[in-house]
Amino acid sequence: MNKSQIQLIVQISETGSFTKAGEELHMTQPAVSRAVATIEAELGTKLIKRNKKNGLFFTDVGERILVIFRNILYELQKVDEIIAAEKGLEIGKVHIGAFPTVCTRFIPKIIRTMEDKYPGLEVKLSEGSIDQVKEWLRS
Numbered sequence: 001m002n003k004s005q006i007q008l009i010v011q012i013s014e015t016g017s018f019t020k021a022g023e024e025l026h027m028t029q030p031a032v033s034r035a036v037a038t039i040e041a042e043l044g045t046k047l048i049k050r051n052k053k054n055g056l057f058f059t060d061v062g063e064r065i066l067v068i069f070r071n072i073l074y075e076l077q078k079v080d081e082i083i084a085a086e087k088g089l090e091i092g093k094v095h096i097g098a099f100p101t102v103c104t105r106f107i108p109k110i111i112r113t114m115e116d117k118y119p120g121l122e123v124k125l126s127e128g129s130i131d132q133v134k135e136w137l138r139s
Helices: 002-014 018-024 029-043 060-086 098-106 109-117 130-138
Strands: 046-049 054-060 091-098 120-127
Touching: 002 029, 002 060, 018 029, 054 091, 054 120, 060 091, 091 098, 091 109, 091 130, 098 109, 098 120, 109 120
Parallel strands: 091 120
Antiparallel strands: 046 054
């Protein structure tokens, strides 16, 4: 199991789609399907199920493994940040969740300032209702 495979499984969870996950990671949908099949074969269990009626969903074991994969990626990011800090660089990911009014009025200027001051930061903006933002924080 490598970092790219772990990122792929997490991205599938976040996008809810093999195709969208592939686009985010610059992979074709068939390549994503093959990679998932390889991961599942390596682990010896099914992580994701797909059907036309319900779309895709994670199995029970897939959900539990997904939590671990997210933690692994978080810890690997921390390693990268420690190494970058040792070199005098500021890097990392900032995920901003906000409702539409904030996204259009305030966030663009804040993001521009952050990117100018800290070019090593990756900023991801998600727009949703207050309830959606609360749910994102919980999950």
